[in-house]
Amino acid sequence: MTDSDAVRSAPGAALSLTWAMAGLVTCGVVLGTIAMVTSLNAQRALARDPSMAGRQMAQMGYWFGAVAIAQHVLRLGMRISAL
Numbered sequence: 001m002t003d004s005d006a007v008r009s010a011p012g013a014a015l016s017l018t019w020a021m022a023g024l025v026t027c028g029v030v031l032g033t034i035a036m037v038t039s040l041n042a043q044r045a046l047a048r049d050p051s052m053a054g055r056q057m058a059q060m061g062y063w064f065g066a067v068a069i070a071q072h073v074l075r076l077g078m079r080i081s082a083l
Helices: 013-025 028-048 055-081
Strands: none
Touching: 013 028, 013 055, 028 055
16 A cells, blocks of 8 residues: 555544543533534535545544533533532
8 A cells, every 4th residue: 555545534533533532521611612613624624525534533523522512511500500
C-alpha cells in the first residue's frame, strides 16, 4: 500500500471526539461547544469529499459534545436548586 492508496481522515474528526470526551469530564459547556463546532467542520469536509474516513468519529464527537453540554447544565441546575 502506497501513500496515495491510503484513506485520508476528515480533518478534525478525531479531534472533535477528543474535545467531547474532555468535556464530559471537565468544563462541558466550553469543550462540548468546541467539539460540536469541530465536528460540524469535519462533516462539511466529508460532504465535499465522501472518500475520506472519519464520519462516525465526527458524528460521535457532535453527540458527545451535546451530552457534555447537557450534563454541565444539569449539574449547574442541581447546584443552584440545592442553595
